[in-house]
Amino acid sequence: MTARPALVIAAGAAVFAALALVPFVADGYGMSLAIAIANYAILATAWALFSGPTRYISLATVAFFGVGAYTVAVLGEVLPWPIVVLAAAVNGTLLAFVVGLSTLRLAGIYFVIFSFGLTELIRQVVTWYEVKVTNTVGRYVFLDTDQSMIYWQLLGLAAILYLTGYLIGRSRLGFALRVIGGDETVARHVGIDTTRAKLMLFVLSALFMTLTGAIMAPRWTYIDPAIAFNPQISFQTVIMALLGGVQRLWGPLLGVIPLTLLFDWLNANFPNHYLLILGIVFMLIVYLLPQGVAGAIGKLSRSRTKPEPETDRKAHSAEARP
């Protein structure tokens, strides 16, 4: 943890360079698995980027993801790809800005409910617009892209996300957010502009979610509001991030990889009992790993040397917080 920034960044770059070679060795199915992992790795990490330090449980992941996907659905065939991605980024940022300004004063359960409602609201607005104005609900995205292209774009986005997260963690903003997470009133009293700090991170986190949606959209050819704004994406993101652990930048990844593989394995071997077994597995996870994988690893490496610091326990109780 005391490694020099240059070293950490160089090591990260080397890992991503190695991961970029995956399309040359993986087959079609391996690639689709890699895309699934990259997709959720970005969503969960971006989610934890904001929700980790501030402990605001957001269920709005798919609102931004869907806005990205829909931007591609609307503009994908009429504009060149980089402009489409840029437009998605602008849409996501604007939305996050407006939403953030109006809601980040909410706390606890009010924010959770609001963020969930936001997704529904956007979905209904899009549906209403499509029905009344464009007279169609499903949109077709015919873009010539393949799995490798999608994977590389996701990988590039993940690299930027990790770099951003790493730099924020070392910055004054990161510190301010940790103070807010500890006690927001104290944070305000020591002179932190809490709303501004939260807003900045919320927008940043939303930006990555939006871009993920934009990159993934061409994979499905057909997009309608139910597909783009599927609340399951939000829930899965939260579950994966919490399983991995949200206090470290690499924590969510430890939830994403095993869960993506587990979902896939369960579906392949028990297609008729998938949900049943999934429920049992979730219960086992909660019983066996109440602090997430990252928490368990931290505990393991610290055991017998020094007692468990209180902060880690508190961090993971975020799940139970209203």
Place this chain on the structure above:
Amino acid sequence: MRHILKRHLGPALCAATLGIAAIAPAAAQESIRIGYAVSKTGPNAGGATTTTIPNYELWVKEVNEAGGIKVGNKQLKIEVVEYDDRSISEEAVRSVERLATQDKVDFILTPWGTANNLAVGPIFDKYGYPQIAGTSVTDMAPKLAARWPNSYWLLGTGGSYAEGLVELLVKLRSEGKIGDDVAMASIADGFGIELAKAGRAALEANKFKLVYDKTYPLGTQDLAPIVNEVKALNPDVFVAFSYPPDTLGLTDQARVLGFNPKVFYTGVATAFPLYKAKFGAAAEGVVSLGGIDPSDPKVKDYIARHTAAVGKEPDRWASFMTYAGLQALQQAIEKAGTLDKAKVNEVLRTGTFDTVLGQISFDNESRQVPNIFTVGQWQNGEFVGLVPHEHHGASQLVFPKPAWPAQ
């Protein structure tokens, strides 16, 4: 590296905790491997378990009981690999990738619904699998066929259904049986909107007057306001491009409120056995999409076999397309005499197949079956096809719709 490690770690961990050992895939030799990923759970499960899954199971059972599919001089039994796409496009994409590259199945059957068929289209195309979609209604069908030359869209376009209905109405009006007033309600979702759009255009082109034209959102529970409002307008024709829950709801409300127009048309699920089971004699005279020729022995035989094998009757619309698609695939494999996908595709494109829909061929640019029934009606407990009139076995419309029986 890390991925590979984790890939084994996850499953191993899970198997250990659950005490369930992974079943090693059976060695595939003297069999033909057929895979499918359909929505066993999620919002699509209702449609998939009515139309898609029973027909897949029926077909596999029948083929295997008959000794298998004849490929060259060998009889190969079918070995099934199945997944649940959980009604999520991304899952459908991944499952089909898995079927193609991990399980290396010989053929892949299509998922249920328009969205998932479009999602998996590029993969079928990439690996050259024929995609015979029996449950996708999309106006894009011709464009899709051009983009994915091995795709077939047996259910046709939304436009064809709406136009079929308007054709029927035009005929009724020319006979002086109905006036110009038409009331139309539609669900604000893909299928409802596509049909309403086509219906609106066709009605206006034929100088019908749309006295009521409203959409209602997915999941609307209270349909009485729609029925009441339409009833007050007293149109001769009521058309609802509806989904299963609202098809049942609208019929129920119309009966309760005593709204009995001369032509009463509801959408998806009207042709389901469930509709007849729920409404009994009240279903009589209701018009909808689909329909069959009840005098055709092949149709009768199919319904009997379906009922015997899966314990319920097939629906009178997409079940037929789904099953016909399976028959076409089987015949194409047998005619090609090989499991080579390119050769089977070649036969599918050019051949004629003997199916429950009659003799069908896809030998056209849009890769659709010409002349399927687009409009049907419940008559004497059977959902019979009406339009196109020139279609073999087409019945005559019972007009006007009989009064709702007393409850």
